[in-house]
Amino acid sequence: MWKGRFKHEASELLKTYTQSVTVDWRMFRQDIRGSIAHARALAKAGILTEEEFGRIESGLKAIESEIASGTFPFSDDLEDVHMNIEAELTRRIGAAGAKLHAARSRNDQVALDFRIYLIEACGEIGGEIRSLQRSLAGLGSRHAQAVIPGYTHLQRAQPVLFAHHLLAYVEMLDRDFGRIHDCAVRTDSMPLGSGAIAGSTLILDREAIAAELGFSRVTTNSMDAVADRDFACELLSALAILGMHISRLSEDIILWASAEFGYLELSDRHTTGSSLMPQKKNPDIAELARGKTGRLFGNLIALLTTMKGLPLTYNRDMQEDKEGVFDSIDTVLATLAIFSEMIDAASLREERARSAASDPLLLATDLADRLVEGGVPFRQAHEIVGKLVARAQESGVPLNRLAPAEFLAASDVLTPEVVAATFDLESALKARRAIGAPSPDNVASELARWTSQLG
Numbered sequence: 001m002w003k004g005r006f007k008h009e010a011s012e013l014l015k016t017y018t019q020s021v022t023v024d025w026r027m028f029r030q031d032i033r034g035s036i037a038h039a040r041a042l043a044k045a046g047i048l049t050e051e052e053f054g055r056i057e058s059g060l061k062a063i064e065s066e067i068a069s070g071t072f073p074f075s076d077d078l079e080d081v082h083m084n085i086e087a088e089l090t091r092r093i094g095a096a097g098a099k100l101h102a103a104r105s106r107n108d109q110v111a112l113d114f115r116i117y118l119i120e121a122c123g124e125i126g127g128e129i130r131s132l133q134r135s136l137a138g139l140g141s142r143h144a145q146a147v148i149p150g151y152t153h154l155q156r157a158q159p160v161l162f163a164h165h166l167l168a169y170v171e172m173l174d175r176d177f178g179r180i181h182d183c184a185v186r187t188d189s190m191p192l193g194s195g196a197i198a199g200s201t202l203i204l205d206r207e208a209i210a211a212e213l214g215f216s217r218v219t220t221n222s223m224d225a226v227a228d229r230d231f232a233c234e235l236l237s238a239l240a241i242l243g244m245h246i247s248r249l250s251e252d253i254i255l256w257a258s259a260e261f262g263y264l265e266l267s268d269r270h271t272t273g274s275s276l277m278p279q280k281k282n283p284d285i286a287e288l289a290r291g292k293t294g295r296l297f298g299n300l301i302a303l304l305t306t307m308k309g310l311p312l313t314y315n316r317d318m319q320e321d322k323e324g325v326f327d328s329i330d331t332v333l334a335t336l337a338i339f340s341e342m343i344d345a346a347s348l349r350e351e352r353a354r355s356a357a358s359d360p361l362l363l364a365t366d367l368a369d370r371l372v373e374g375g376v377p378f379r380q381a382h383e384i385v386g387k388l389v390a391r392a393q394e395s396g397v398p399l400n401r402l403a404p405a406e407f408l409a410a411s412d413v414l415t416p417e418v419v420a421a422t423f424d425l426e427s428a429l430k431a432r433r434a435i436g437a438p439s440p441d442n443v444a445s446e447l448a449r450w451t452s453q454l455g
């Protein structure tokens with residue numbers, strides 16, 4: 001491709017070390033679509049005849065179906081997917097193929113292909129996020145009345161509806177969806193025509209190329225267009241955050257599925273056994289998802305580090321941009337798909353969860369709230385109830401089983417009627433009816449909202 005200037009063949013080690021085709025061959029569809037749009041613009045500008053354009057277009061389409069069917073002979077003697085396709089096209093159709101690269105550099109070509117690939121991946125990931133949201137809302141709806149203890153510091157804190165806990169993840173995933181969508185919107189800018197760095201003296205209709213490829217706009221600075229990879233960093237960052245959310249969900253699932261918690265039942269199809277211990281039923285999917293989050297974070301840091309010291313514009317370092325991005329896309333797509341399936345087949349042991357949530361200590365704050373309603377300042381109320389908790393623990397009785405006289409000694413607000421009403425789990429949940437709190441009515445309408453929104 002550049003043999004004019006060189007007297008000697010490249011070293012074999014150089015070829016192996018610098019090739020990227022083993023990674024970037026995945027962009028063949030995007031490369032071919034981009035080349036057809038570029039060729040059409042060359043024909044419109046009079047640089048190709050209509051007949052030459054026709055040969056290029058059908059040659060590229062034939063190559064595309066051979067790559068798709070696995071019969072195309074990629075060679076790593078040719079650096080990347082772009083050179084493999086162009087060389088094979090020229091071998092097949094001759095002179096017309098050799099005209100295709102006019103007014104184009106691999107720098108704007110690779111920026112184009114990578115942008116198209118990422119925009120498509122964003123759409124696919126968005127679809128998988130929606131289906132995991134549906135699965136979580138579905139599990140919540142199958143156990144719409146179920147109660148579990150909510151935790152802070154992994155200590156039992158307050159009772160919540162199980163569905164409320166699941167809908168917290170639906171909300172997180174919704175912001176992940178938004179971040180990935182935003183990333184696609186910013187990536188949607190067509191870089192072809194930027195050339196190697198400074199455009200070309202051969203003028204092509206960039207707007208028409210953008211329209212043909214489905215872009216909403218064209219890039220407006222040729223140096224920026226070939227130099228930056230912020231769109232890839234942005235996707236990696238959104239995928240790292242998504243991974244962090246899925247890793248937390250994994251952790252909840254792993255805890256809930258343990259004998260110690262015993263709330264969640266995973267299906268046999270989504271658990272594994274032990275080669276040694278016959279009794280084991282392990283939540284490996286969630287563990288692996290938690291483990292794979294490491295690569296999602298690593299891929300982001302790797303690309304940021306690759307980019308941070310580079311002078312404008314293209315530097316060969318940037319060829320390292322794709323492998324981590326493809327890995328993060330693959331990892332996230334696989335994780336989202338298997339999580340949907342696992343959650344669709346999971347169920348809550350409602351009795352066990354409710355009995356854990358019925359620990360009266362979880363309503364200690366509610367008791368303090370009754371004192372506040374009776375005019376006691378909250379800090380004082382907190383201390384009064386704290387002392388009652390200590391007394392109950394010393395005498396080995398549940399908080400609600402302290403003698404009526406002990407409650408009354410603490411405050412005359414705490415009559416037997418008030419105490420009994422406060423420790424009723426159903427009324428305690430019903431009382432949490434501010435926007436965003438888990439009263440059964442609120443949770444039912446949130447479940448209905450998400451179910452209809454997610455379709």
Ligand code: ARG
Pocket residue numbers: 020024079080106107110314316318319320
């Ligand atoms: N294989 C290169 C990459 O993926 C293509 C761009 C090469 N451009 C260049 N001037 N060497 O980044």
